[in-house]
Amino acid sequence: MSSSSELLNRGGVQAWRLLAIVSAAALLAAANFVFNPNRPAAAEDALQEGEIRLKDAAASRSPVLWIDARPQSEFDRGHVPGAMLLNEDHWDDLLPAVLEAWMPGRPLVVYCGSEGCRASHQVAERLRVEAGLPDVHVLKGGWEAWLAGQH
Amino acid sequence: MPDDISSTDGMRFAPGWAHPRGGLCRGAVVAVLILGFTQPGWGMLAWEAREASLYPGPLEESASASFRFKNTGDKSVEISDVKSSCGCTAAQSGKRIYAPGESGEVTATLNIGNRQGLQVTAITVTTNDGEKPVTLIMKTLIPEVLRIRPTVVWWPRGAAPDSKAINVLVQQDDPVRVVGVESSGDAFDVRLEEVVAGRHYRVNLTPASTAGPATVRLKIRTDTPKDKPRTYEAHVLVK
Structure with missing residues (x-):
């Protein structure tokens, strides 16, 4: 014991x-x-709801339909090849061309200028909720992330 | 030695010379003193409010907010940059340099365009006084007069040509009448149904065929506002 x-x-x-x-x-x-x-990744790199990383968008089986949610002037200075302009300044005028290009099964990835902008989230939300389109994503980091991914 | 020392951002350092962690406290005190002596005249903008909420009417084309500030430092402050998080919003200050005691404002204007619902814009104001850039937030709630769901109706090619519907719901207290629906083509049968007068309408759609691609644009005409009745859009597709 x-x-x-x-x-x-x-x-x-x-x-x-x-x-x-x-x-x-x-x-x-x-x-x-x-x-x-x-x-x-640190918290700042975490994906927000509906976001997709560039590498995952690029790995999509179906070719992505890129949607540029920035103003026309920024789109004119440079955009993802093949991207279509769709912003809320001229939503009604721009949406028909996007619908013409869209096909069922083709994912839509929306981007704006950078991590801080909200336009891509707002455009994506309208495409999902108002238009009822499936497979709509937001590119994390926006145009800046796309540019960084080209180097 | 004073009882306490205040840093420029309002943090207070209690005296801690005799404390076992005095080294840390002493370091902080020295750092504050150095900062205080080397940059004695920082200008500083004090903002009346850093957030603004706007509620434009349904016919407004833009919404503006003014963020007022005062230079509370003893040196002039130069506003070197005013940047908006959204190209939809123009932001500017009245001028670049503000003397001590001088007041000014940064104005941000949102182009409403086809926007609706809550829009949040961040305006970043950068100054040359060594302070971090200030972020101003403008929240604009753009009224949704009609809720149209969905605005895009589509059938996959070869699908059964069943009818589908677009619902039009009035969101404001005053009634809005849908007075007609115009179609850009005849690939779909389009019928307007009044569910509840002034409150709820339905646009019933049936494709003539789903064998090939088809696209039409619908214009949903209303009687509101009286002087300039608004038209809304929807799209019907076979893809």
Whole structure:
């Protein structure tokens, strides 16, 4: 039968072991966070609802129909090859051409200038909810992400 | 030694010289003192409000918000950039340089176009006073007079030519009558049905055939507003 001091000692050793294991795990996690170049994306890189990354859009089985939600002037300065302009400045005028190009099964990916703009989300929302079109996505990072992906 | 030291952003540092963590506190105090001495005259814009909510009427073509500020520093501040998150919104300041004590405003104007519902625009104001850019938020709720769902009706090629419908629901308190629907072609049978006068209408659609592609554009005409009745669009396709 163990004496109470032995029990206390054993409990103390176990506590130290547990502490050592937890400390080692914390150190490993911290090292992974700092040094691992492939660590999970930070919160700012997380996808918002309805967003798709460029690499996933590019890997789509059906060719993507790119929708540029920026103003005409920015579209004219440069856009994704084959993209169609559709913004809320001239929604009624621009939508018919998009519908002409769209085919069932062809995903639509909407983009605007950058991560911070909301136009792509608003256009995508209208295509989904008002028009009832399926397979509508927003390009994460917008035009800036597309440009970065070309290098 | 003063009882406490306030940084430029209002954080207060309590005296901590005798505390075991005094090194950290001392470092913070020194940093604040250095900042205080090396940049004694930072200009600073104090904003009356950084967020504005707008409720334009159904006929408005644009909505504007003014964000007023005052230079509360003791040096002039130059507004070097005013940028909107959306090309739909023009944002500008009255002028570039504001003297100490001087007030001004940044104005943002949203082009309503075919927009509806809640529009959120961020306006970033950059100054040369070393402060971080300020983000102003303009929230514009554009009234939806009619809710048309869906605005695009389509049949896959070869599908059964069953009837489908577009529902037109009045969203405002005052009634709106749908007085007619015009079709750009005859590939579909188009019939307007009054479900509840002034509140709910239905446009029933039946394709003549789904054997080949077809596209028509519908114009849904209303009686509102009286002086310039509005027309809404919908699209019918066989794809």
